[in-house]
Amino acid sequence: MSSVKEIISDPTLTYSQQVLALARLAENNDDFLPLEPAFEQALKDETLCDLGEGRAPYRPRYILPDYRILMEKGSAFLGLHAPKDIWEATNALLIMYKHVPSITSFPVYLGNFTDLFEPFDVDEQETKKALGLFLLHIDKTLTDSFVHANIGPRDARVNRIILDLTKEMQLAIPNLTLLYDPQVTSDAFAKACIDCMLATSKPSFANDVMYRKDDMGEYGIASCYNALKIGGGGYTLPRMRLYNVAAQAKDIQDFMEHVLPSYTQLLLRNMDMRIRYIVEESNFFTTNFLVQEGFVKRENFTGMFGVVGLAECCNYLLGIHDPQQGFGHNKKAEALGIRIMEALQMMIKNHHGVYCEGYKNTYVLHAQVGIDSDGRENSPGARIPIGTEPNLYEHITFESKFHTYFVSGIGDIFKFDDTWNHTPDALLDIIKGACSSGMRYFTGYNADNDVVRVTGYLVKKSEIEKLDRQQVSMNNVTVFGQGARNTAHALDRRIYDESARK
Amino acid sequence: MCRNCGKCIETCPVQALSMKHAQVVWNMDICIDCDACIKTCEYLASPKIMYMSVEELVDRIKKERFFIRGITVSGGECMRQASFLKSLFIEVKKMGLSCLIDTNGYYDFEEYRELLALCDGVMLDVKGVDEAFHKQITGCDNRVVLKNLAFLLAQGKLEEVRTVILPNREEENLKTLEYVSTRIQNKSRYKLIKYRKFGVRQEGIEAFGDTTISDMEMQKYKSICEGNGNHSCVII
Numbered sequence: 159m160s161s162v163k164e165i166i167s168d169p170t171l172t173y174s175q176q177v178l179a180l181a182r183l184a185e186n187n188d189d190f191l192p193l194e195p196a197f198e199q200a201l202k203d204e205t206l207c208d209l210g211e212g213r214a215p216y217r218p219r220y221i222l223p224d225y226r227i228l229m230e231k232g233s234a235f236l237g238l239h240a241p242k243d244i245w246e247a248t249n250a251l252l253i254m255y256k257h258v259p260s261i262t263s264f265p266v267y268l269g270n271f272t273d274l275f276e277p278f279d280v281d282e283q284e285t286k287k288a289l290g291l292f293l294l295h296i297d298k299t300l301t302d303s304f305v306h307a308n309i310g311p312r313d314a315r316v317n318r319i320i321l322d323l324t325k326e327m328q329l330a331i332p333n334l335t336l337l338y339d340p341q342v343t344s345d346a347f348a349k350a351c352i353d354c355m356l357a358t359s360k361p362s363f364a365n366d367v368m369y370r371k372d373d374m375g376e377y378g379i380a381s382c383y384n385a386l387k388i389g390g391g392g393y394t395l396p397r398m399r400l401y402n403v404a405a406q407a408k409d410i411q412d413f414m415e416h417v418l419p420s421y422t423q424l425l426l427r428n429m430d431m432r433i434r435y436i437v438e439e440s441n442f443f444t445t446n447f448l449v450q451e452g453f454v455k456r457e458n459f460t461g462m463f464g465v466v467g468l469a470e471c472c473n474y475l476l477g478i479h480d481p482q483q484g485f486g487h488n489k490k491a492e493a494l495g496i497r498i499m500e501a502l503q504m505m506i507k508n509h510h511g512v513y514c515e516g517y518k519n520t521y522v523l524h525a526q527v528g529i530d531s532d533g534r535e536n537s538p539g540a541r542i543p544i545g546t547e548p549n550l551y552e553h554i555t556f557e558s559k560f561h562t563y564f565v566s567g568i569g570d571i572f573k574f575d576d577t578w579n580h581t582p583d584a585l586l587d588i589i590k591g592a593c594s595s596g597m598r599y600f601t602g603y604n605a606d607n608d609v610v611r612v613t614g615y616l617v618k619k620s621e622i623e624k625l626d627r628q629q630v631s632m633n634n635v636t637v638f639g640q641g642a643r644n645t646a647h648a649l650d651r652r653i654y655d656e657s658a659r660k
Numbered sequence: 661m662c663r664n665c666g667k668c669i670e671t672c673p674v675q676a677l678s679m680k681h682a683q684v685v686w687n688m689d690i691c692i693d694c695d696a697c698i699k700t701c702e703y704l705a706s707p708k709i710m711y712m713s714v715e716e717l718v719d720r721i722k723k724e725r726f727f728i729r730g731i732t733v734s735g736g737e738c739m740r741q742a743s744f745l746k747s748l749f750i751e752v753k754k755m756g757l758s759c760l761i762d763t764n765g766y767y768d769f770e771e772y773r774e775l776l777a778l779c780d781g782v783m784l785d786v787k788g789v790d791e792a793f794h795k796q797i798t799g800c801d802n803r804v805v806l807k808n809l810a811f812l813l814a815q816g817k818l819e820e821v822r823t824v825i826l827p828n829r830e831e832e833n834l835k836t837l838e839y840v841s842t843r844i845q846n847k848s849r850y851k852l853i854k855y856r857k858f859g860v861r862q863e864g865i866e867a868f869g870d871t872t873i874s875d876m877e878m879q880k881y882k883s884i885c886e887g888n889g890n891h892s893c894v895i896i
Contacts, residue, residue: 588727
């Protein structure tokens with residue numbers, strides 16, 4: 159069957175999913191962006207991966223508009239004046255969201271709701287009604303779980319309204335993150351977030367203290383857990399499958415001295431080329447209203463260097479066959495992991511990135527969460543593999559050692575049983591401990607939830623079951639959840655319950 | 661305490677117990693917490709124990725100190741190790757963590773003033789106020805328990821009191837929670853624990869059955885406590 163025919167006859171695709179799939183097909187059939195033969199070979203042997211960015215990228219992968227400009231000035235292109243009340247504010251944002259491009263064609267960043275809505279929260283009941291409709295509208299039209307909003311770090315009544323609605327509505331979209339600073343975020347607000355997180359797998363906690371120390375300036379959390387500049391974003395996110403790269407090496411020395419540097423330089427050169435193409439060939443940075451009206455600035459974008467499979471890479475190079483004795487449980491694997499990350503970080507720092515002045519002309523490391531086709535050979539980023547998780551505090555302290563390297567995002571998911579519902583204080587202690595251990599991003603959910611976090615994004619288990627029955631699911635991401643469940647056992651992360659002492 | 665008879669080694673389904681140098685050794689890593697060993701033991705002991713020095717335990721706590729506000733020592737009955745607790749608490753306090761004691765109340769705290777000064781609070785079981793009833797369910801006298809209740813309250817060291825609410829024992833339940841709640845009022849948390857059959861020995865099941873108590877009944881007991889001024893009463 160032709161690829162076009164396959165898309166138009168697939169019973170599990172909605173109409174808008176078909177349109178997107180057809181557009182992607184066209185985009186990926188073009189071969190305008192030149193690729194080095196070595197890069198094409200690397201794509202084939204799965205050492206490197208372009209994460210579906212194809213050969214004709216016509217927008218940055220992730221865009222984080224500064225929506226405060228819309229609130230202050232409106233938009234000439236959209237014909238919107240500055241909103242005066244909660245109805246105008248939510249309406250203006252919903253209009254603008256539909257004009258923010260991304261790799262998924264849905265906006266991956268919706269702004270900081272605390273800052274955007276607090277000035278308009280005059281009457282509690284009216285705010286609740288407006289935001290309830292706003293969230294429903296998002297779930298039904300921005301049908302993609304990489305759509306992501308932020309709240310915090312400070313508390314405001316509008317936060318509590320959003321948490322109440324989130325808990326009540328049980329929707330997978332949007333993804334939600336609390337920018338958490340224990341000095342600014344009250345314990346009461348943090349506990350309300352925990353209560354909501356256990357019930358509906360969001361919000362997650364981003365370590366605001368750590369992200370501010372990176373000196374990135376104002377940042378937002380977009381897509382899965384990608385930390386990028388507000389008014390900027392990420393041009394591209396290709397990634398290295400470290401396990402597959404390790405398999406090309408004779409031994410550790412060969413890996414460190416030849417194989418890793420050669421693949422790293424190959425990927426960096428591809429990023430340069432791709433970014434030049436987006437900036438110089440596509441019309442985004444010359445004609446898009448986001449640029450023309452100052453919602454984003456070109457210099458606030460950078461390239462993201464993605465990594466998966468650090469655990470399996472270390473285990474392979476050390477000849478460890480039992481993952482229970484490997485990365486996460488083993489000093490040698492830990493030391494090798496640090497050595498690899500130091501080397502990667504150094505090579506990326508020494509590379510002069512193109513069109514990323516706001517990032518001091520460097521690209522940033524990103525612990526990619528994996529894609530459904532990765533299977534179990536490459537765990538997300540620097541995570542301990544599923545099924546080999548140590549006890550909760552060891553899990554957190556071990557992984558935190560790797561979080562420092564990934565300034566554009568890394569995190570892990572912790573699955574809890576229902577006894578934690580009664581002890582939000584205990585979970586808050588753990589999140590505070592995770593933050594002071596150097597963990598950038600902590601997220602959790604209750605094992606019994608319908609809305610669950612797969613590797614970084616949210617899906618409904620009931621929606622995956624629809625796909626299993628060959629029915630459609632409105633959320634574009636449900637299919638990734640289905641794949642990750644089937645091939646990577648992504649929903650089987652250890653449940654932290656009473657046996658967690660081990 | 662374990663007498664190293666080794667009977668539990670035979671009933672452990674995952675071979676987490678073994679005999680080394682005439683002592684039963686527990687392998688925590690492969691244990692599945694099924695408690696077959698505890699059910700097997702004729703001396704009401706547990707083989708799920710390990711011997712640690714204060715230094716070893718402090719090292720273990722240090723690893724987790726970012727994730728906790730304090731420690732609670734429990735048991736068995738931790739007051740059997742009162743002098744160990746004293747040395748432990750001195751070290752744990754240096755880490756800026758709090759120390760709580762979880763006890764059945766059979767040890768008279770008036771005689772452990774130094775330990776009490778080091779600890780931040782005591783979590784006390786009051787299983788029954790009626791003397792005969794307490795004797796019947798525990799085989800022990802409750803005078804020291806009630807003395808401790810009064811003494812710890814007066815010292816400001818009562819962190820919480822726990823009472824298991826039993827099915828079909830309304831009279832005893834009421835007597836105990838009236839006594840406790842009127843005394844502690846808002847000075848301490850009061851946990852009303854729903855009787856559950858899990859972990860109850862055969863004699864217990866024969867005496868109290870394998871049923872539990874309805875949420876409605878528990879709420880009724882809770883409102884009685886609240887009526888007596890104990891607003892930090894929680895149902896577990």
